[in-house]
Amino acid sequence: MLIGDIATNNARRYPDKRALVDADRVHTWTQVDERARRLAGYLAGQGLEPGDRVMVIARNCIEWPEISFGLAKAGLIAVPVNIRLAPDEVAHVRDDCGARAVIVHADHLDKFTGELANLPVVLTIGPEYETALWATDPEPPRLDVNPDDVAVILYTSGTTGRAKGVMHTHRSLLYQAADTNLVTEANRSDVMLATTPFFTAGGMVRTVSWLYLGQTMVIHQRFDPQAVIDEIERSAITFTTFIPTMLHRTLAILENGPPRDMSSLRRISYGSAPVPPGLARKAMDLLGCDLQQRYGLTECGGQATILTPQDHRDIVAGRTSIGTSCGRETPMCAIRVINPDGSDAPIGEVGELVIVSPANAVGYWKLPEQTAETFRPDGLRTGDLGFLDADGYLHITGRRTDLIISGGFNVYPAEIERVIAQHSGVDMVAVVGVPDADWGETPVAAVIPKAAVNDNDALAAELAVLCRAELAGYKQPRRFVFWREFPLGPAGKILKREIANQVNQVGDADAKISVPTGSTEGRP
Incomplete structure (x- = not known):
C-alpha cells in the first residue's frame, strides 16, 4: 500500500x-x-x-x-x-x-x-x-x-546550525498511521479537528493517520479557542490534538462562559509537555472527554509512547508516580535506555532513549555521516535522556543538549520542572542552563505564573523554599525569571534555546530588569 x-x-x-x-x-x-x-x-x-x-x-x-x-x-x-x-x-x-x-x-x-x-x-x-x-x-x-520509496522529507527546526531533512517512506508513514489508530482507538465515524500546522511532522502524520480509516477532517487555519469550542458543538467533533497552552486557553473560556455541548468529544491528544493533574481533572470535567499524551520526534514519525486515558484517570485519582511520565511504548515501538557505552541502563537510571520501530525514518537527506550516527542497526538514537520505571513508563529528563552540568554533576531540567510545577501559583515552567564562573553551568527557572499571582518576588521566594526542600543543592535554580508566554516552535514545543539566550543576556542583573520578551525577573 x-x-x-x-x-x-x-x-x-x-x-x-x-x-x-x-x-x-x-x-x-x-x-x-x-x-x-x-x-x-x-x-x-x-x-x-x-x-x-x-x-x-x-x-x-x-x-x-x-x-x-x-x-x-x-x-x-x-x-x-x-x-x-x-x-x-x-x-x-x-x-x-x-x-x-x-x-x-x-x-x-x-x-x-x-x-x-x-x-x-x-x-x-x-x-x-x-x-x-x-x-x-x-x-x-x-x-x-515502491512502499520503501521516500514519500516526505521533513526539515527539523534547525535550532543548531542548518535544518536537516528527515526522510520518511510510504511504509514508515503507514506504520505510524496504523500505530496511531490503534492507540487512539479510532474508527471511520470519527470527526477530527485539525488546528495545528500541516507542515510539521505531526501535521503530515495527521494527514495519513486521521484519514486512514475514512474519517472526516475539519480544518481550521489556525488555533482559536472560541472557534474550537464552536466547531466541537457545530460539527460533533470527536477527536483533536492540543498542546497544553491550547488546553489552558480552551478551558478558560468554558470555565467562564455559558454552558456548551461538548458531548461529542471523546478524546484529546496532546504532546510537548505533561499536563498537571489539576488541569487534567478540569479538562475531563469541563470537556467530558478522555485525555492521552504522546511522546515522539520527527525521526520516529511523531509518536513512540502513549499515556492512556486510563493512566490520566489514575493520575487524577492519586497515582502520582506516573504523573511526570509520557506513558508506555506503543504497539509498533520498542524503547531502550542506554548508557554512553551502548549497554542497557538499569531500571530507573537515566540514559539516552533508543526507539526501535518500523515507523522510524530512514535517515537524513544527503547527510550519510549524521544518518549513520542517529539511525543505527539497534534503533534510532533520539538524543533524548530519560528512564524507564519498573512498570515500563517512560520519564523524559531532557535532551542531551539541554543537560546541565553543574560542578561536575548532571542536572536534568525535568527534575526541577516537576518540583516547581507543583506550586499552585505556577502555570508553566521551563528550566535552562546558563554559564557560571564557579560551577560551569547553573540552572535558571523560567516561570509563567497563574493569572491570580500579582507578586512575582513573593512567588520566587516560595519557589526557592520548595526547591530547597525537594532538590539537592546543585539542582536548585540560581534565580527565577517570570514570563508572560514562552517561545514555541511550529509543533508547540517550548524553545528552550531561545529562553536560555534571553536569560543569558540579562545575566545576574537587578531583579526588576526586563527580559527582551517583556517578562520580568525575580530572585529569592
Whole structure:
C-alpha cells in the first residue's frame, strides 16, 4: 500500500462521505481522490518524475491532504515548509532538497518570490491551482512506486546550525498511521479537528493517520479557542490534538462562559509537555472527554509512547508516580535506555532513549555521516535522556543538549520542572542552563505564573523554599525569571534555546530588569 492509496480506497468504500471540511468548502472522498489524481497528472505533465522533490508552502487549507495524496500518487517527494521561515531559510531548504517545484499560497509566493521564481514548476493555490486540476486528465500515468520509496522529507527546526531533512517512506508513514489508530482507538465515524500546522511532522502524520480509516477532517487555519469550542458543538467533533497552552486557553473560556455541548468529544491528544493533574481533572470535567499524551520526534514519525486515558484517570485519582511520565511504548515501538557505552541502563537510571520501530525514518537527506550516527542497526538514537520505571513508563529528563552540568554533576531540567510545577501559583515552567564562573553551568527557572499571582518576588521566594526542600543543592535554580508566554516552535514545543539566550543576556542583573520578551525577573 502507498500513501496515495488512502484516498483511492476511501473513495471506493465511502464515495459520498464528507472527507474534508474547511469553513464552507466540503469535499467528499470521491472528490478528494479525483482532485489528487488530477494533481498527480498535472505535475507529471509538467515534466516532473518520480523522486523529484516538491516544496509545499501553505497555511492550513482544504488542499493540504489532496496535495499529500496527489504527490504520493505521482511518486513525488513532498517537502513541507514552515511558512514562518525567513527567505534565507527557505532558500536553504530549496537548495538542500534540490526542489524542482513548489505548491504555494499567493501571499507566501509574494514573500518568497526571489527564492521560488526560478523553480521549473510554481503552482499557486487558488484559481491557478483549480485551473490546473480541471485541465488535466483524472487518470495520471501508472508509475512504479515502491512502499520503501521516500514519500516526505521533513526539515527539523534547525535550532543548531542548518535544518536537516528527515526522510520518511510510504511504509514508515503507514506504520505510524496504523500505530496511531490503534492507540487512539479510532474508527471511520470519527470527526477530527485539525488546528495545528500541516507542515510539521505531526501535521503530515495527521494527514495519513486521521484519514486512514475514512474519517472526516475539519480544518481550521489556525488555533482559536472560541472557534474550537464552536466547531466541537457545530460539527460533533470527536477527536483533536492540543498542546497544553491550547488546553489552558480552551478551558478558560468554558470555565467562564455559558454552558456548551461538548458531548461529542471523546478524546484529546496532546504532546510537548505533561499536563498537571489539576488541569487534567478540569479538562475531563469541563470537556467530558478522555485525555492521552504522546511522546515522539520527527525521526520516529511523531509518536513512540502513549499515556492512556486510563493512566490520566489514575493520575487524577492519586497515582502520582506516573504523573511526570509520557506513558508506555506503543504497539509498533520498542524503547531502550542506554548508557554512553551502548549497554542497557538499569531500571530507573537515566540514559539516552533508543526507539526501535518500523515507523522510524530512514535517515537524513544527503547527510550519510549524521544518518549513520542517529539511525543505527539497534534503533534510532533520539538524543533524548530519560528512564524507564519498573512498570515500563517512560520519564523524559531532557535532551542531551539541554543537560546541565553543574560542578561536575548532571542536572536534568525535568527534575526541577516537576518540583516547581507543583506550586499552585505556577502555570508553566521551563528550566535552562546558563554559564557560571564557579560551577560551569547553573540552572535558571523560567516561570509563567497563574493569572491570580500579582507578586512575582513573593512567588520566587516560595519557589526557592520548595526547591530547597525537594532538590539537592546543585539542582536548585540560581534565580527565577517570570514570563508572560514562552517561545514555541511550529509543533508547540517550548524553545528552550531561545529562553536560555534571553536569560543569558540579562545575566545576574537587578531583579526588576526586563527580559527582551517583556517578562520580568525575580530572585529569592
